[in-house]
Amino acid sequence: xxxxxxxxxxxxxxxxxxxxxxxxxxxxxxxxxxxxxxxxxxxxxxxxxxxxxxxxxxxxxxxxxxxxxxxxxxxxxxxxxxxxxxxxxxxxxxxxxxxxxxxxxxxxxxxxxxxxxxxxxxxxxxxxxxxxxxxxxxxxxxxxxxxxxxxxxxxxxxxxxxxxxxxxxxxxxxxxxxxxxxxxxxxxxxxxxxxxxxxxxxxxxxxxxxxxxxxxxxxxxxxxxxxxxxxxxxxxxxxxxxxxxxxxxxxxxxxxxxxxxxxxxxxxxxxxxxxxxxxxxxxxxxxxxxxxxxxxxxxxxxxxxxxxxxxxxxxxxxxxxxxxxxxxxxxxxxxxxxxxxxxxxxxxxxxxxxxxxxxxxxxxxxxxxxxxxxxxxxxxxxxxxxxxxxxxxxxxxxxxxxxxxxxxxxxxxxxxxxxxxxxxxxxxxxxxxxxxxxxxxxxxxxxxxxx
Amino acid sequence: xxxxxxxxxxxxxxxxxxxxxxxxxxxxxxxxxxxxxxxxxxxxxxxxxxxxxxxxxxxxxxxxxxxxxxxxxxxxxxxxxxxxxxxxxxxxxxxxxxxxxxxxxxxxxxxxxxxxxxxxxxxxxxxxxxxxxxxxxxxxxxxxxxxxxxxxxxxxxxxxxxxxxxxxxxxxxxxxxxxxxxxxxxxxxxxxxxxxxxxxxxxxxxxxxxxxxxxxxxxxxxxxxxxxxxxxxxxxxxxxxxxxxxxxxxxxxxxxxxxxxxxxxxxxxxxxxxxxxxxxxxxxxxxxxxxxxxxxxxxxxxxxxxxxxxxxxxxxxxxxxxxxxxxxxxxxxxxxxxxxxxxxxxxxxxxxxxxxxxxxxxxxxxxxxxxxxxxxxxxxxxxxxxxxxxxxxxxxxxxxxxxxxxxxxxxxxxxxxxxxxxxxxxxxxxxxxxxxxxxxxxxxxxxxxxxxxxx
Numbered sequence: 001x002x003x004x005x006x007x008x009x010x011x012x013x014x015x016x017x018x019x020x021x022x023x024x025x026x027x028x029x030x031x032x033x034x035x036x037x038x039x040x041x042x043x044x045x046x047x048x049x050x051x052x053x054x055x056x057x058x059x060x061x062x063x064x065x066x067x068x069x070x071x072x073x074x075x076x077x078x079x080x081x082x083x084x085x086x087x088x089x090x091x092x093x094x095x096x097x098x099x100x101x102x103x104x105x106x107x108x109x110x111x112x113x114x115x116x117x118x119x120x121x122x123x124x125x126x127x128x129x130x131x132x133x134x135x136x137x138x139x140x141x142x143x144x145x146x147x148x149x150x151x152x153x154x155x156x157x158x159x160x161x162x163x164x165x166x167x168x169x170x171x172x173x174x175x176x177x178x179x180x181x182x183x184x185x186x187x188x189x190x191x192x193x194x195x196x197x198x199x200x201x202x203x204x205x206x207x208x209x210x211x212x213x214x215x216x217x218x219x220x221x222x223x224x225x226x227x228x229x230x231x232x233x234x235x236x237x238x239x240x241x242x243x244x245x246x247x248x249x250x251x252x253x254x255x256x257x258x259x260x261x262x263x264x265x266x267x268x269x270x271x272x273x274x275x276x277x278x279x280x281x282x283x284x285x286x287x288x289x290x291x292x293x294x295x296x297x298x299x300x301x302x303x304x305x306x307x308x309x310x311x312x313x314x315x316x317x318x319x320x321x322x323x324x325x326x327x328x329x330x331x332x333x334x335x336x337x338x339x340x341x342x343x344x345x346x347x348x349x350x351x352x353x354x355x356x357x358x359x360x361x362x363x364x365x366x367x368x369x370x371x372x373x374x375x376x377x378x379x380x381x382x383x384x385x386x387x388x389x390x391x392x393x394x395x396x397x398x399x400x401x402x403x404x405x406x407x408x409x410x411x412x413x414x415x416x417x418x419x420x421x422x423x424x425x426x427x428x429x430x431x432x433x434x435x436x437x438x439x440x441x442x443x444x445x446x447x448x449x450x451x
Numbered sequence: 452x453x454x455x456x457x458x459x460x461x462x463x464x465x466x467x468x469x470x471x472x473x474x475x476x477x478x479x480x481x482x483x484x485x486x487x488x489x490x491x492x493x494x495x496x497x498x499x500x501x502x503x504x505x506x507x508x509x510x511x512x513x514x515x516x517x518x519x520x521x522x523x524x525x526x527x528x529x530x531x532x533x534x535x536x537x538x539x540x541x542x543x544x545x546x547x548x549x550x551x552x553x554x555x556x557x558x559x560x561x562x563x564x565x566x567x568x569x570x571x572x573x574x575x576x577x578x579x580x581x582x583x584x585x586x587x588x589x590x591x592x593x594x595x596x597x598x599x600x601x602x603x604x605x606x607x608x609x610x611x612x613x614x615x616x617x618x619x620x621x622x623x624x625x626x627x628x629x630x631x632x633x634x635x636x637x638x639x640x641x642x643x644x645x646x647x648x649x650x651x652x653x654x655x656x657x658x659x660x661x662x663x664x665x666x667x668x669x670x671x672x673x674x675x676x677x678x679x680x681x682x683x684x685x686x687x688x689x690x691x692x693x694x695x696x697x698x699x700x701x702x703x704x705x706x707x708x709x710x711x712x713x714x715x716x717x718x719x720x721x722x723x724x725x726x727x728x729x730x731x732x733x734x735x736x737x738x739x740x741x742x743x744x745x746x747x748x749x750x751x752x753x754x755x756x757x758x759x760x761x762x763x764x765x766x767x768x769x770x771x772x773x774x775x776x777x778x779x780x781x782x783x784x785x786x787x788x789x790x791x792x793x794x795x796x797x798x799x800x801x802x803x804x805x806x807x808x809x810x811x812x813x814x815x816x817x818x819x820x821x822x823x824x825x826x827x828x829x830x831x832x833x834x835x836x837x838x839x840x841x842x843x844x845x846x847x848x849x850x851x852x853x854x855x856x857x858x859x860x861x862x863x864x865x866x867x868x869x870x871x872x873x874x875x876x877x878x879x880x881x882x883x884x885x886x887x888x889x890x891x892x893x894x895x896x897x898x899x900x901x902x903x904x905x906x
Contacts, residue, residue: 014589014590015515015587015588015589015590015593016515016587016588016589016590016592017587017589020477020481020515020587021477021481021508021511021512021514021515022474022477022478022481022512024511025472025473025474025477025508025511026474029473029474047590048590048591048593049590049593051595051596052510052511052514052515052593053511055507055508055510055511056473056477056507056508056511058504058507059473059476059477059504059505059507059508059511060473062473062503062504062507063468063472063473063504101590101591102589102590102591104590135468135469135472136468137467137468137469137554138466138467138468138499138500138501138553138554138556139500139660140468141467141468141500141501141504142504144503
């Protein structure tokens, strides 16, 4: 299915099919109307279609009378950081994040740099559908200014947030793969400011996907294979929008992206304890880490926007998801891959030792993931019947925050309909691998029967 | 009153913020991309504040169907047509509402020949727009946007090559220019200085916020007249916002009338460059016709509308022609109205004849051209025109566009407006009284059709 997907977080679709300039202009005009013609930021990733989409977004904002600050190619977390800095009313990022080539999307950012909250997002959608747009007359169209110096305040803040002296002293060599995405031109200054030797992988703004943009072990081979050659102490695989990161240890072990959040949480909570926000299908390692620091854990629905909303409500210390995303509200309201890398390096530098040793200190669970494809309507129906007939989860605690989660003593499974693709996603985690695999397979079989 | 969107032979135009939106521009650009086929399309614009927004929308719309936008930026409308041919592009889009007030903007479409679309081709484009069926291009097929470096270079070189630039340079003219806060504010100083002129400008901030009325009519040229007299200039040139029309002011600060721009250009081309027929539109001054006929050229009058004049010129092989509103056309440079060739021809004429603008003007027969609008409901107009035709059926009559009646030394032209519920009547005669009399007589003839008694 290559249809258009409109939600309160933004708009996504496929270029050449559903995502046309007109729809993008309408959507940007709707958001500009919601922002009441205030100042807005716009930025994009390096995808081939992003300049076209960004031009459309800018035109839509101008029509609504919004002053536009154009950041050009910019990682999502840096753009989010810049929104409150520039006292903007909001922003649109043109980025499809981890989605495959051909896709693109608009992400709506609110004045505080976080994702728009669901209520505001609904209001934008209502404006979009009613086409009740704010339309500036010819004398009040939004002016466009290209910003070139926006990264400086971001890096200064990052420097202030991290123990740069320790990182510098540790004299680290670090391999980072940014999937030829928006991070490319920001890696050099990042490495200089933090004081490590950079080995950049897939860091050319070619617009082509050098690899699947999801940060996960199977996409970490290039980083893993180069690390021994350059004696790197740490490796990172980032999503193309720099929102998410997975880790590669010095011995070439490609850690599951599930380990990023608990490792960083362990590091951050040691210094600044507070509430931890996760979602209902993130690894239990996070629960264990939070407990070890005596911190409360809150579980939100799946999706960065929900986690960020809960993080704000709970005034949490750190939030994240099992897909490699981490947010520290004291720094910004973004899931920030550069901050994540910085915190991991700070942890390594302050503790000494190796990344592989550090990963081994974390509790071990085994995760099995399955996908069951089906038409969205059928997916929801299958999910409903699974909730009615719960003999498969007789001894488990059930939770309905988002989809269905069953918790046992030694593990859990979670199933929900994907918001981005026509499928059900199953995640199963247990102390023992066979147990995790068996529970995921059992659930997949049941759902396939229903479909 | 809500302003309407006007979709017609001269493109798509409307009021920004009301009917003319980036969505609309993107949709029309996409339809145009389908119309011309995958390839490159030159995009230029005038200085209007909405120009960059519309340019973004047009760019995105073209890319979405696989057309590569070649951005010329702020350039005269004729430059776009010249670039289309020089760069072998599939077509061109000029983002300009020409002489319409600043709140307006428009898309004007050109084919691969650099000419505006004629009626048939414009209708085909609008059919594509209305059918709304497109082959969108997937991401990997999206063409990259390119910016054209020094976009007016080829245009100005062509103009300079056409005239005797050395002779103009030798004279070292002092020239005053009213750029109407349009494209001329960006390009005209450089153009004239290359011809050895000393240039002073007014309304020369390229803001698109017009400090004078956009049409270069005599009553709008007070600032330019003051500039000419203050600086003792040889000539004053007034451009419109997109640089296709030109009005001339003499060395004493008096507008000579925009019809005479064409008369001077016709004289210079026929005397110095090429012999051949001349085409002008129906409402162009008789003075142009006299100048041409004195040089043995036949004169063809065409329907109103730039493309109609151009097509007639190309069919006849006319070396020069134009519209009475100051639109000079020299197909050897570009088959479309161009204020730059007009300026160069006027300067060449002055240089070669060794006379002042007022002396040149005095060699051209003088006529009085009066215009008026008569309110009429659309359904009344055919009967009104029928009455007029019957009244003059024994005379020399031309029915190309409304009713055009030619007398020995005068003419009267009545036609339905394309934009308002009115009949436009123009009359030209050797004296103001005679022209007024013609207008009055026309009013009387058509009165019964409009439901009131003749005065």
